[in-house]
Amino acid sequence: MQLTGVIKEFRAGEQMMRVLHDIDLTIYQGEMVAIIGQSGSGKSTLMNILGCLDKASAGDYKIYGKSVNQLEADELATLRREHFGFIFQRYHLLGDITARDNVSVPAVYAGMDKEARSERAERLLGDLGLAEKVGNRPNQLSGGQQQRVSIARALMNGGEIILADEPTGALDSQSGKDVMQILQSLNEQGHTIIMVTHDPNIAAQAERVIEIKDGYIIDDYHNEHYQHSTQQPEAILAQHKKSRLGSFIDRLLEAFKMSLLAMRAHKMRTLLTMLGIIIGIASVVSVVGLGKGSQQQILTNISALGTNTITVTDGYPWGDPRRSYNDDNLTPEDANAVAAQPYVVSVSPQLDGSAAVRYRSIQESATISGVGEDYLGVTGETLAQGQAFDEQSILRRMQDVILDDNAKKTFFPDMDDPIGEVLLIGAVPGRVIGVLAPKDSGFGPSSDSPTIYMPYTTVMSRIEGSAYIERFVALIDESISSSAAESAISQLIEERHGADDFRVRNSDSIRQTIESTTSTMTLLVSSIAIISLIVGGIGVMNIMLVSVTERTNEIGVRMAVGARQSDIMQQFLIEAILVCVLGGLLGIGLAFAIGELINSVAGDSFQVIYSPTSIIAAFVCSTLIGIIFGFLPARNAAKLDPVDALSRD
Incomplete structure (x- = not known):
């Protein structure tokens, strides 16, 4: 490690403060060096530069002959990972993980195999007298034990250069002696030891002492009694390194953990x-x-009115001036013509009226709705009781009646089965043949007034006295496009009438809307x-x-x-x-x-x-x-x- 003319400056407000002045220093492999000086002398700053934790403001720093001045952050991390091991005064252990995992962290970033790093971490801790503490977290260890964990972490990747910042500063005297013995033993094994201290007694145990004051090196001498080691530290990473992908996965898992x-x-x-x-x-x-x-x-409610249905209503479109004086245009024959089309499943002509309806002592005004035999199939309504109209009901203008739920409650409040009962509808008697199930849908007629259904031919001839219907509903084959069917029906009715005196409503367009x-x-x-x-x-x-x-x-x-x-x-x-x-x-x-x-x-x-x-x-x-x-x-x-x-x- 060679420093030449190294200067380090910090900004203090608007001024630059220099803490290292033209440092020239060479440290050789296998040395045990103590950097000594009072607080604020610059010794910790010098060690941070040596350990690539900090960069010099000026000058050159080489490791193994290679300058580190221009290295990027990740290249400096590689140096720290593969060559350095740090021992801090305040230990700097990660509090949420065990001693074993703390020691293993450098090996995770270096890409060492999981089993190998776990085995090595336990061995290092065992060598340092912590075999029984591998599963303990830092807060379960004494200061001396935490420092030993820190030393084991420094050695995890080999630690050929160990930098120790006041390694005994936070320890009692016995623990301090133990740590120094460990450092001397490591130096004898070939590790280069660089430690920062303000204690001359600690420095005296090193091979070489560098004294620094006010940012200058004022002395650099060797202790004569110290025997320099010629051993080489064990190369660890080369033996157990994983593939790049395996290393990435390990680091990912560590981050996840x-x-x-x-x-x-x-x-x-x-x-x-x-x-x-x-x-x-x-x-x-x-x-x-x-x-x-x-x-x-x-x-679902729309479907209750009839799935894929098209309703043709009598009368000119909204806004047409002819609408006010000509509304009788739609006939049962128009409905029959549409029913004959191959894309139509069934059709139900409809017209509405109102009349006073009486049953015994009960009399109420009710809506009278004339419908075809296919009304239930077209609208999707269902019977709760009785039967629907058939072809004969329509042809013979039969005075059959189907009640909605409101009509049943109005005229037969205490009767469970009104089938066969006779109502007087205006001046026309009608026999009840069916009762509709209650309608949950929010669409269609929703008033509480009773509605009575009769064959449309009966309503036309016996109640309304009209030859026209108000509308008809056509159920379209599901395999046919409803928009195409709508166009075809409009064209057919327009051809029959010679005018567009009707309105068309497509339930599918309502669905889409x-x-x-x-x-x-x-x-x-x-x-x-x-x-x-x-x-x-x-x-x-x-x-x-x-x-x-x-x-x-x-x-x-x-x-x-x-x-x-x-x-x-x-x-x-x-x-x-x-x-x-x-x-x-x-x-x-x-x-x-x-x-x-x-x-x-x-x-x-x-x-x-x-x-x-x-x-x-x-x-x-x-x-x-x-x-x-x-x-x-x-x-x-x-x-x-x-x-x-x-x-x-």
């Missing part, structure tokens, strides 16, 4: 960080589920819910920035033992992603819980329908939020200067 430990150590903070993500994801999934459920319910409307509303509300996801992401970023600040010292330790910038960035990015992914999963779970609660309360009348697409999208979104909002804190962590990071608690 440390992220989980950090989350576990700050459970409440992690939960509060997730809260925005949980609410946002739950909102998106729930809103989409509610939208899908509402859409399905509406479409409702689908479009509900989808738009779902998208709108989902967009609002996504805002909470973004707010949650900002919360994640803020908390991760705080986490970086809190764990600056840990970052410095990892950099000192050889972590690349990508390793540091990877660790904090994984933590942010884990927070968001876990928050996303909890949010999805919350959405399912909300949906089940709504389903249990609503029963069969309404069901939340979960969309796999929305769930996947929400999960992907939460992951992307982790990546996007975790990037800045992770980058800030990776860009920290090792020596500055180590100096913070």
Whole structure:
């Protein structure tokens, strides 16, 4: 190690303060060097430059003849990882992991095989008298034991050059003696030892003493009694190094493990960080589920009026001036002509009127609806009792009656089975042959007034005295395009009438409009819910920035033992992603819980329908939020200067 004209300056306000002045120094392999000086003399700064934790402001520094001045951050990390081992005064152990794992950290970044590094860590700890403490965390060890763990970590990758900053400064006298014996033993095995101390008694145990004062080397001498070792330290990494891919996976797993430990150590903070993500994801999934459920319910209600139906209504289109004086245009023959088309399944002519209806002492005004024999099949309504009209009912103008649920409740409130009873409809008697099931649909007639159904021919001739119908409903074959059928029916009626004196309503267009409307509303509300996801992401970023600040010292330790910038960035990015992914999963779970609660309360009348697409999208979104909002804190962590990071608690 050779320093030539090395200068180190720091900015203090607007001025530059020089702490090292033109340092010329050469350290040879196998030496045990003590750098001694009072506090503030620059000895720690010199050691940081020697250990590639800091860079000189000027001058040249070479290791094995290669200048390190122009090396990038990751190249300096390689030097620290493969050649240096650090022993710190305050130990700088990672508090969340065991002694074995602390010792193994440098080997993880160096790509050593997992079994080999575990075995070596235990052996080093055993050699240092900590065989029974390999599973203990730092807070379960004494100061001397923690320093031994620090020494074992320095030796993990071979540690051919060991830099010790006040290695006995925080220890009692006996532990200090033990540590010095270990360092001397390591030097005898061929390790180059560079230690910083202010204690002359410690320095006297080294082969060479360099005294520094006010940034200048004022003395450099050898202790005559010291025997210089000629051994070479064991080459460790070359024996157990994994492939590049295997090394990357190991580092990824280490980052994942440390992220989980950090989350576990700050459970409440992690939960509060997730809260925005949980609410946002739950909102998106729930809103989409509610939208899908509402859409399905509406479409079910439409289907109750007749699936794929086209209604042709008498009268000119809205806004046409002819509409006010000519509305009798549609006839049963028009309905029959449409029914004869191959794409039409069935047709039901219809017309409505009103009359006073009487049963015994009960008399009420009711709607009289004339319908065809296929009315139930066309509209999708069902009978609760009795039978429907048949072909003879229509041809013979029979005075048969089908009641809706309101009519049954009005005229037969205390009778379970009104089939066969006779009503007086105006002046026309009618015999009840059927009762319709209650209609849950919100579409179609929805008033509480009773409705009585009769054959349309009976209503035309016996009640209304008209030769025209008001409308007819055609059920279209499911295999035929409803829009094409609508055009064909319009063309057919227009040809028959010689004018467009009718209006056409396609139930499929209503379906499409409702689908479009509900989808738009779902998208709108989902967009609002996504805002909470973004707010949650900002919360994640803020908390991760705080986490970086809190764990600056840990970052410095990892950099000192050889972590690349990508390793540091990877660790904090994984933590942010884990927070968001876990928050996303909890949010999805919350959405399912909300949906089940709504389903249990609503029963069969309404069901939340979960969309796999929305769930996947929400999960992907939460992951992307982790990546996007975790990037800045992770980058800030990776860009920290090792020596500055180590100096913070």
